Amino acid sequence: MKRKSLFWSSRIKRRQNIWIIIRRFTTKYSQMNRPNRRGIAATLLLTAAILFSCTKVDNQFGDDFIPDDEQMKVCLDTLRGIDTYLTESDSFPTSGMVYGYMGSGWDPVFGRTKASFCAQYNMNYFTTGSEMFGIAPVFDSLMLWLTFNGSFYGDSSKTQKFNIYELTGYLDSDTTYYADFDPSSIVSDKVLFSFEITGVPSEEVMLKLDSEAAIEFAHRLMDTTGGTYTSDSLFHDAYKGFCFAPDPSSDPDACVYRLALASMEMGLYTRNFTDATATTPKDTVITYYSFDNTLFNQAHVSMISHDYTGTPIQGINDTLTTSTPLPYGYVQTLGGVATFVRFTDDFVDQLLGKVVAPYNSMVINKASLVWSLADPTAENFNQAPSRIGSYSDYRKFTGIPDYDYTYETSSGTSLIYGGYLDRTNGNYATDITIFLQKLIAKPDSAPRTMTLGPGGDLLAEFKQVKLKTGASDPPLRVIVAYTLVK
Template structure:
């Protein structure tokens, strides 16, 4: 298997960010202070008189992640790993498949030569030199995408008789080939020869592809199901008079097919389990963040308004710095390449941070650089101080591309003795 890499976006110019935020903040204050001199009229020498603060205490703790949808994602994950910090994590997926054409007819002379499930591997996480066993099940009901799977009940979709095949392989031994080919039993394929188009729709509900529950593969594969090379390939032979003809018919897995990622996490016996129990009462020096709907870190700013008191200030720049804990750096389990932040308001609504709306996803979500993640939170911080929109709000910090990646990271908390979560403020007194 080729060594995949995750694409990085170029760094957004920090000068441009600062200019953009400054313009945004100046605009807010010009609008809100109609009876006062606008910030654009403040003498240049006063503009240089910036105050700086990075000593505000922040509150942080770890919670389960129930925020992100796992439906119809660009990648489908399969595999497992056992992390000494995060416990055992497993991934699988449900998917429909469809006829590539409705004008095919299998007559009574037709017979199956082979039936192959082809899946394109886009990337991976973990140790791909460890063998992996993939189980493929035939599901008995339509994929329900109306609700999220907080806890997947396998028995709602499959029975003991639903297992089609098990396939054991070592991903690293695929060499340059990024296509997994799983041979499905002829007996399973034969049922499709007898189906009319409508019978296929009525009976072919889809597949459940998952890891063998009795083993740990130590890697998660990122499968691109909507690739034109991902499909079910039926090779069959029929007779045209006395001549035999061998051909192929494809069952497609494409964007029109319902797909759902399934993740399970077992934190029993880990530090995370006790942290979840403590919740916002935690005084631990670290917090945890894991993709695949694992765990998030919550950050609150209880002391932010203490710098305001009876004065008015304009935030010129506010940087939220989140640092990976040195005690938990692992060469075996790579840290999240990016983190994401959303706002949870006091009405329990999920909102984009205003800085996200200004910069967009590509430039707001912080990359992992020098063991840290830095977010420009200028507009959000100003809103906390001057508006009631964000009163009692919290920041939810999660892994970027949460439901299509498997990374995790342990970060210093707001209670950490060194390199704690920090808000760096540059502001003007008005």
């Protein structure tokens, strides 16, 4: 068994005791009145000077008795040598989102984003009695209520025309749908109803579906047999849902809206009569239909596409080691562009080269990868995501070991990873300590790549940011604090 130096041990204890005395004295000192403090302060300064002067001569006494393999050296360095490319996820899930997206918007840097969505609905409740439509219902009106989230992408001052189509095929509530889902095979060619939106409505939008096609549809909703209203499956056999999409003639350079599915509702107004001749009115019945109610098995999916033609963004998914690293990285929500990061052989050699004789190993205390905004203006700060995440598998949104945001969310703790937007310094600082420690332990097999994307809880937002990279000036850097061990 290796023996530790008694001199080293006693010196540490002596320092600890000194600081305990000072801390306790400081606490008492803060509770004294001002006249007493002046005298005590002078005594405190004199005492501290005497105590610490006692360590001046023997400050290093005993170091020679420390075993060689317990001697360490703490260092701080800045490393460069990181290549970045652009990538885009082809499997961005949208069926689990609480929003529906529709519209088309343009940005000179991030290109065109276009969206539409399909959603099922179920009968939620009706307002009177137990007869519902009764034996001789008469149609009055069909209403649709939409709630816009307030967020948008693009130019909301332009008017957009939207169409509502009836679904002719099924959406399966047990299936995961992605942003590239093609609904053309399950959407009717016939427009059920059209409406226009300008600006971002701050209040609920109420639409009266009074087109000929909508009135015909409303009559089909009035099922007096009650058979289609007895189960979700029977209901969706008859009424499969709607698709909301921009009209082909609408301005493509307008904006994309976000609608809260839980607040969407359809209301069918009818009059119930007591006899088949419809001569004796009984009640006005309002039947409400919900688009996102946890009591029902409902499916919904948003189709979202990104087109970067005519923008600085190019070479997406060109991430081979022989590819040319790009001077800027881009991060966009809603399954848009992300930044693929590769730590080069040169970076790894620099890192491993820090271990030189007489030291044999390295322990990373903290490694911070700093991402600077390309143009840190107030406007770009507002458009940027409040946090960026580092992912080992961007298709599944699996974070690197330092960024286990699923655990962070479920446990209610805050990760050391950070990754938050620092408006003062115009950057994001991400902690990749565990990632680099694994690289040191197994430089030949440990992962050397990651993907930088929006924070895990921001994927459904309208956010985007342009970042400096390893090919920028100054280049991307990692600030590493580490300990060398003999």
